[in-house]
Amino acid sequence: MRAARSFRTAASGWRLRAVAPIGIFRTGACTLPGSMIKQRDIDVRKQEGREAVDKEEAIRAEEKARLVEVLGVIDRRLRKELSVLGNRRGDVVGIRQEFFDDVSFNFSDATELGETWSSIVQQAELLAERERSHRVASTSVERLAWQHDNPYFARIDFVEESEGAEGASGGGTAAAGKVESIYIGRSSLIGEDGETFYIYDWRAPVSSLFYDGEPGPVSYETPGGMASGTMTLKRQFVIRGGVLKHVFDTDETIGDDILQAVLSERSDTSMKSIVATIQKEQNRIIRDEKHKLLVVQGAAGSGKTSAALQRVAYLLYRYRETLTPEQVILFSPNPVFKGYVSRVLPDLGEANMRQMTFRELIEARLGRRWEVEDLFAQTEELAATSGTAEGESREAAARYKGSEHFFATAGNYLERLKKSGVRFRPLRFRGETIVSAEEMAARYYGELGHEDFGERLIKLRRWLNGRLNGWIESQIGEAWLEEAAELASEEDIQRTYVQLRREGGFHDEAFDDEDRMTELLLRRVAENSIGPLRKAVKGFRFMDPMATYRELFRSRTLFTACAPDGKLPPRYEWMVLRADETLGRKIIDHEDATPLLFIMEALEGFRKVEGDVKHLFVDEAQDYSPFQAAFLRRRFPHARLTVLGDFNQAIYAQAEESGGFGGWTRLVAEEDTAVWRLTTSYRSTRPIVEFSKRILRPEDAEGISAFNRDGxxxxxxxxxxxxxxxxxxxxxxxxxxxxxxxxxxxxxxxxxxxxxxxxxxxxxxxxxxxxxxxxxxxxxxxxxxxxxxxxxxxxxxxxxxxxxxxxxxxxxxxxxxxxxxxxxxxxxxxxxxxxxxxxxxxxxxxxxxxxxxxxxxxxxxx
Missing domain, CATH: 3.40.50.300 (P-loop containing nucleotide triphosphate hydrolases)
Incomplete structure (x- = not known):
């Protein structure tokens, strides 16, 4: 016979850790057959099971009743908002249809004209106000509709210290009546009394307890300081179509049961919100308000992009009085990705931030004047020429022109350009030079030489417009201009006549109207003729950034003088020949686009700098070269940066020698920088993660772990x-x-x-x-x-x-x-x-x- 090695008693009866399969169990004066002990253990387990089921049913009944109450509030609010929306829609349609019926038109004199204009403005303001009200009501209806489908996903029971949390830490009834049940969802829901919170927004300070805390003593940060207390319950829900599907009580940050349910769902053509499954480390990223630079290194599928989008939503909520979606920019890796993430913020009740690709930024400034190769075309060419001398030289050029060394070289070149070297394009008309490039350079480095780049160009532009005005004066009486005036359009003649009438012509005392008409028409025709020159001057196109950039590769002496170490890069001669070939034909290689834009915008005084942008997000940041990172920092000087990426997905030549995120971390002081690492992959099943890890070198795969989802x-x-x-x-x-x-x-x-x-x-x-x-x-x-x-x-x-x-x-x-x-x-x-x-x-x-x-x-x- 073999007895059990240990046992313990409980109020519910015997519980054995190891039971002898046969025989008896002896304890003191009591001798019980082993079969009786086994039966008692089975009975105890059945009783515990029944109690657990009863408890679960009670919980579900409680939560179902609460859900019905909330849905009732939402239904009443939705009916009310739909009524308001219908009324606002009717107002807008009515005002649009009767707009001019309600405006009094009278143009008989200046006073009546002013009253007519005032009437139009008032009607337009009324229409604008009704349209704004309609948009607000429409947004509210949309929010309530998806709230009815899935109103909340979590509940925490919390007792603040000041409310007598003592005795509640054990989760007992000592704090009965003092426990606040906080339900958390994508958006808040407040009762009609304006005080009852049925649902708290996931971005509210108290909601951070759900993401960061566990039952027991907890604290969270509020705008007024830290609040402490005890969490007595942490519960998660799956609600679909207004129906409670699952309830989970958990001691973890986010229970595995919820994660399993969410991650096992089928994919969609757009990214989903993850507010119900935000992990503790992701929550820290989302709510970080301290640092000017946030670097997130995350394994593939670790949720870094999702966390970044939730961070945008959090910032828009946290600073809703001072931050607008237009002041937040997300740089996406490609247009497909832009569409993929476009629904996340609207699903959270926020308007989308501005989204662009780096390619679009380049195209907006360079694409209208020159043919610019994009990163994907460069990648295709490098793949096609792989293994050849040409391909190896191109790869080396791409790596170098994206380096910090070249950014420093370009910066030093700009310092030299303050004294000499900027190239200009002459203003010519019909073969005649109106202003030569030499004249522009003389003024730029002479009278304007003490000014900054931008101020020089603005004053030079003003001077050039004056020269064009003088040239027009010199052409009055020239044969070509008189011939052109004879062919003037009816529109030009009519505009000239109206202008002369405004200046007092064609009245009883006037005697030289015909001569003045002819002179004005000649000036108008001359001005139209040099319209392209005026446009070029306005857009600073008299300055030649491409020729200025090419000059850096035409002189070895100049390049070494600008290089921080006084050395030429590898394959410099090949770069010189390539620049002559491509730039000479007005074609810009991808690796030349950012340096050329940097030179051009610096010479223009960074007139396109977007100083009002407060937050800049860069996804797939490991694919940006250090030069591109530094350029973005210069273009958005006041923005806080959040950059996300994965060293193991750095697939482009321009970033191969970037040293990870070094190009970014050196942009901001160390004390203002935070680096977060996300190592758990949630996207793929464990077999896929393990399979993919083995493609990497062991040192690169170290630390990557898979969430326990089989497949x-x-x-x-x-x-x-x-x-x-x-x-x-x-x-x-x-x-x-x-x-x-x-x-x-x-x-x-x-x-x-x-x-x-x-x-x-x-x-x-x-x-x-x-x-x-x-x-x-x-x-x-x-x-x-x-x-x-x-x-x-x-x-x-x-x-x-x-x-x-x-x-x-x-x-x-x-x-x-x-x-x-x-x-x-x-x-x-x-x-x-x-x-x-x-x-x-x-x-x-x-x-x-x-x-x-x-x-x-x-x-x-x-």
Whole structure:
């Protein structure tokens, strides 16, 4: 016989840790058969189970009753707002239809004209006020509608110290009647009395307890200081369509049950709000108000972009009196990503911040005058010339021109340009030089030499307009001008006549009206003729930034004098030849675009600087060169920076030597900088995360962990050729769509491969299957099958990813490692990798030399 090794008594009866399968258990004078003890333990467990079920049912009943009450409040408020919205809509329509009926028109004299104008302004103001009221009511109706669907997601019970928290720390009834139940949702809901809070906004100070605290003593920061107390309960909900689906009590920051439920959902074509699943470390990022620079290094799928968008929403809520969405800018990696995140803020009840790509910033200033290569075109060319001398030189140039060394060189060059070197373009008309480049330079460095760049250019522009005025005077009486006046349009003649009447012409005492009419018409025709010159002067186009920038590469002596270490960069001679070839044809390589824009805007006095921008967010910041980072800091000088990225997804040549986020952290003082690291990947299943980690070097993969969400193992399959590859990918895509997966990403390395893949896959899928070829100009990610190049997949996620040809021929170099990792980490639930021939060596082998876990499913189809 073998007795139990330990036991303990409880009020509910016996509970054994280890029970002998047969025999008896002896304790003191009591001898009980083992079967009786076992039966008593079973009875105790059943009783505890019944109590647990009863408790759970009581909790659900309580929360259902509370939900019904809240939905009733929302329903009443919604009906009221709908009535207001209907009335406001009717007011707007009525005012628009009767606008001119309610305005008195009288143009008989100046007094009547003033009264008529005043009447129009009053009617316009009334219309504007009604339209504003309509927008407010419409926004309120929209908010209440999604509140009715999902009013809140959490509850905490909290007792403030001042309210007698003593005795409540154990969660008992000592604080009965003093516990405040705080329900937390995407937006607040206040009762009609203006005092009852049915729901607290997730951004409210007290809501931080849900994200950061656990039951027990807690504190949180308020505008008036720290508030302390005891949290006696922490509960989470899943509510869909106004129906309570799940209730979870938890001691954790965010319970795994909720995370499992959310992360297991199918993907959508737009990013979702994560306010119900914000983790503690993410909450710190969202609510940081102290630092001027916030750097977030996060593993793929760690929620850094989601946290950044919630941070925007938090800042707009926290500083709603002083901060507007127009004062917040998010730099996105590509247009597809812009569309992908466009719904997050509206879903939180906030207007979208300004969004742009770095490409759009470049295009706005340079694209109207010159042909500018974008980052994706550069990437395609580097891929096409990989392994050649030309390709290696281009990569070296891209790396150098994005470096801090070159930014310092450009800065030193600007200092020299204060004394000499700025190039100008002459003003010419019909072959005649009105103002020469030499005259402009003489004035720029002579009379204006003591001014700053911007002031010099403004005063030079004023001077040039004066010279143009003088030139017009000199042309009066010239034959070409008289011939042009004879061909003047009816519109010019009519405008000249009106101008003369305003100046007092064509009245009884006038005797030289015809001569004055002719003179005015000649001046008007001359002014129209030099209109393009006036426009060029207004836009500072008399200054030649491209020629000024080219000069830096035309003189070795000049370059070494400007370089901080007095040295030429590697492959400098190649850069000189490339600059002569491209810039000479008014074509700007991507690596030259930011330095050229920096020189141009500095010479213009940074007249486009956006000093009113208070917050600048940069996603995929690891792909920005140090030069680009410094340029953005100069362009948005007063903005606080939040930069997000992942070293392991730095896929562009310009950022290969950036040293991680060094280009950003050196922009702001250390004491004003905070660096946060997010290491847990929530996007993908554990098998996908583990599979992707093994693509990285061990030192880069260190620290990355997966949230415990199971799924199928990724697979690597080999094919004979592209046609067989297309057959397998098409069959798998059809299977996944039939299984309910909404978004399937077929990711190839380059755009050229995507074109081939799209044609081959469409041939093999039914016509009704949605297949979209995503390009650099795409602004929206549609449902169905999306075929896109690797660099456009950044920041996006799919239910399933099918990697197109991850062979040794396509991903065989060390510099392809991070690109392959980026592609594989786009998958939420399913990852299948296909290769034509030998698979990429970057998948590697484990320590035993065998294929990695996840690669043992390779299917040979030869």
């Amino acid at each position: 199928e193992e990724p697979s690597v399959r080999s094919c004979r050729d592209n046609r067989e590859l297309a057959e397998q990918v098409a069959a798998k895509a059809e299977e996944l769509l039939a299984a309910g997966y909404a978004t399937i990403g077929v990711i190839a390395k380059t755009a050229a491969e995507c074109g081939d893949a799209s044609a081959l896959i469409k041939e093999r899928l039914p016509d009704k299957t949605p297949v979209t070829l995503v390009t650099g100009g795409s602004a929206k990610l549609p449902p169905g099958v999306s075929i896109l190049p690797s660099y456009l997949s950044k920041g996006i996620e799919f239910d399933a990813v099918l990697v197109w040809d991850a062979s040794a021929a396509r991903y065989g170099r060390e510099q392809d490692r991070k690109l392959l990792y980026t592609v594989c980490t786009r998958a939420l639930h399913v990852l299948n990798v296909y290769c034509v021939g030998e698979r990429s060596p970057l998948f590697g082998s484990d320590q035993n030399g065998s294929d990695q876990k996840g690669l043992d499913r390779e299917v040979e189809t030869r």
